[in-house]
Amino acid sequence: xxxxxxxxxxxxxxxxxxxxxxxxxxxxxxxxxxxxxxxxxxxxxxxxxxxxxxxxxxxxxxxxxxxxxxxxxxxxxxxxxxxxxxxxxxxxxxxxxxxxxxxxxxxxxxxxxxxxxxxxxxxxxxxxxxxxxxxxxxxxxxxxxxxxxxxxxxxxxxxxxxxxxxxxxxxxxxxxxxxxxxxxxxxxxxxxxxxxxxxxxxxxxxxxxxxxxxxxxxxxxxxxxxxxxxxxxxxxxxxxxxxxxxxxxxxxxxxxxxxxxxxxxxxxxxxxxxxxxxxxxxxxxxxxxxxxxxxxxxxxxxxxxxxxxxxxxxxxxxxxxxxxxxxxxxxxxxxxxxxxxxxxxxxxxxxxxxxxxxxxxxxxx
Ligand SMILES: *Cc1c(COP(=O)(O)O)cnc(C)c1O
Numbered sequence: 001x002x003x004x005x006x007x008x009x010x011x012x013x014x015x016x017x018x019x020x021x022x023x024x025x026x027x028x029x030x031x032x033x034x035x036x037x038x039x040x041x042x043x044x045x046x047x048x049x050x051x052x053x054x055x056x057x058x059x060x061x062x063x064x065x066x067x068x069x070x071x072x073x074x075x076x077x078x079x080x081x082x083x084x085x086x087x088x089x090x091x092x093x094x095x096x097x098x099x100x101x102x103x104x105x106x107x108x109x110x111x112x113x114x115x116x117x118x119x120x121x122x123x124x125x126x127x128x129x130x131x132x133x134x135x136x137x138x139x140x141x142x143x144x145x146x147x148x149x150x151x152x153x154x155x156x157x158x159x160x161x162x163x164x165x166x167x168x169x170x171x172x173x174x175x176x177x178x179x180x181x182x183x184x185x186x187x188x189x190x191x192x193x194x195x196x197x198x199x200x201x202x203x204x205x206x207x208x209x210x211x212x213x214x215x216x217x218x219x220x221x222x223x224x225x226x227x228x229x230x231x232x233x234x235x236x237x238x239x240x241x242x243x244x245x246x247x248x249x250x251x252x253x254x255x256x257x258x259x260x261x262x263x264x265x266x267x268x269x270x271x272x273x274x275x276x277x278x279x280x281x282x283x284x285x286x287x288x289x290x291x292x293x294x295x296x297x298x299x300x301x302x303x304x305x306x307x308x309x310x311x312x313x314x315x316x317x318x319x320x321x322x323x324x325x326x327x328x329x330x331x332x333x334x335x336x337x338x339x340x341x342x343x344x345x346x347x348x349x350x351x352x353x354x355x356x357x358x359x360x361x362x363x364x365x
Contacts, residue, residue, distance in 0.1 A: 001355045002302040003343050008183055010347025011248070012190075015240060019190075022236045029232075034212070037235040042195070044242055045179075048162075049197055051172040053204035056230030057194040057211055060158045060180025064092025066228065067154050067176040067196055068126070070206045073098050077125040080151075082111040083312055083332030085130045089156045090313040092178070093128060102314055102324070104331040108274050109133055109285065109339075112331075113141035120145070126152035131160030131170045133308070134186065134252075134282035135273060139165040139173045146174075154178065157197075159282035161187040162249050166276050171197045181230075181238055186252070186280050187245055189234040248346050252281040255344055255353060259284055262357045267294075267365055283308055284344040290365045291340055298342075301359045306341045 012019060026037060038056045046054040057063050073079065075097035081089055083102035093100045101119050106112040109132045116127065127146060129137045146153045153174030157163075160170040161179065171177025181193030196207050206223075209216050214225030241248075256279070260270055269287040273279050285308065288294055295305055312332045314324040326333065343356055 001352065003304060003352050003356060005304040005306045005341060005343050006184055007345045007347065008188070010345060011188070011241075014347060015244060018240045019237055022240050023233060026233045026236045032232045034229055035232050037232045037239065038230050041230070041235040041239050041242070044239060045195065046197065048242060048245070049169045049172050049177070051169075051177070051197045052199045053197065053201070055196045055204060055207045055211060056235055057196060058228040058230065059192040060178060060182060060185075060194040061088045061092060062211075062226065062228040063178035063180065063194040063196050064089065064128075064154070064156060065095040066207060066210055066226065067178055068093060068096045068098060070203055070210060071126065071152050071154075071175065073125045073152065076123065078121060078123040079126045079128050080111075080116055080119055080124060081128040082130055082132070083314060083329040084109060084309075084335050085132060085156070085313065086158070086309060087313045087316060087318070088158070088180075089128060089130050090319065092156070094319075098125070099123075100313070100322070102329055102332070104329055105132075105335065106138075108135055108272065108277075109335065110135060110137040111142075113138045113145075116142070116145055120149050120151075124149065124151060126154055128154045128156060129174065130156040131163055133271070133279070133285050134159050134163055135279035136160060136163045136165040136170050136277040138274060138277070139168075140276075143173070158182070158185060160280060161185065162245060163280045164278045172199065175200065176203060181234070186249065186282050187238065187241055189238050189241075191231070191234055193230050193234045193238060194228075195230065249280045251346050252344065253279075255348055256281040256284055258353060259342070259344075259357065263360050265361055265363055267363065268360065281344060283341040285339050285341050287335070287338040288340060289338060290363075291338055293365060294340065294360075294363055297363050298356075298359055301355075303343065303356055303359055305343070307339060308341050310336055312336045
């Protein structure tokens with residue numbers, strides 16, 4: 001059997017008619033940028049999350065850097081973020097000239113809230129919390145800290161559409177929630193897309209202006225903005241996907257529970273979910289000291305795997321200028337050496353999953 005780490009085609013074919021009808025509807029409408037589909041999607045996604053405002057953008061990275069820009073966080077300001085995130089989280093901080101201050105992750109792969117306070121200085125302006133792999137971070141403790149030190153709280157929800165902490169959806173707990181709709185995300189478009197979500201009317205207004213060259217009224221520009229608009233066709237297709245998001249998440253939870261109940265191998269550490277949090281299982285990430293061997297073993301059986309992520313941002317070439325040495329974030333670096341994402345996708349069959357389970361259980365170092 002041949003099993004890919006992810007299969008976007010399955011997610012398309014399940015709702016093929018709805019997607020194709022919507023695509024044709026938009027193509028035939030004669031209106032392709034900032035129209036009915038975008039405003040309807042913004043309304044529906046805000047409602048889904050229980051947030052007041054949603055502003056569609058071109059991608060998730062834009063959502064991040066525009067969030068920091070609007071909050072006035074830039075040159076020389078420090079932003080606290082977990083060390084083991086996707087590099088886009090960090091670029092969202094540094095594009096504005098701000099400095100990322102890395103904190104080690106906990107056993108749920110999210111920021112270790114016990115290690116944040118020691119990193120706060122008088123230059124700290126914000127915490128960027130990343131709900132990595134689809135699991136909500138420990139937001140109560142983080143909110144306590146942002147109140148105590150008067151910090152802004154931005155959420156990177158690129159992997160966590162629909163995940164909750166204490167029944168509140170990620171993206172609505174901090175000042176700004178940043179979403180990506182890159183095709184492989186749980187709420188994926190058929191191209192790039194992103195959004196900012198907020199309950200703050202002023203932030204929403206500034207963001208709406210910023211994404212369209214800083215203009216509220218055509219050809220009257222208030223600020224130097226960006227071109228970061230969500231396309232009508234992507235918004236329309238996202239509306240279709242959003243209408244099925246809960247069942248898609250439910251399916252991922254079932255698949256993940258099945259892995260959790262049936263993978264037994266002493267060389268492998270399975271993921272866990274924190275009390276009070278939920279995961280939408282963007283990735284199913286195991287950990288093993290025998291990673292190279294396991295990748296080869298599974299590969300020989302036709303099973304593909306991915307590493308999220310092999311090089312932590314502080315050790316990537318792009319961030320050599322920060323001067324953070326190898327060994328300074330031992331847990332982050334250990335995770336980068338040991339994590340492995342095994343196949344998980346909407347439309348994965350029982351046979352496919354059983355094949356993966358049997359292969360992993362038969363692995364001997
Ligand atoms: C995908 C992702 C992003 C960036 O989103 P794009 O739409 O690809 O720009 C940011 N942060 C995290 C954690 C991501 O997984």
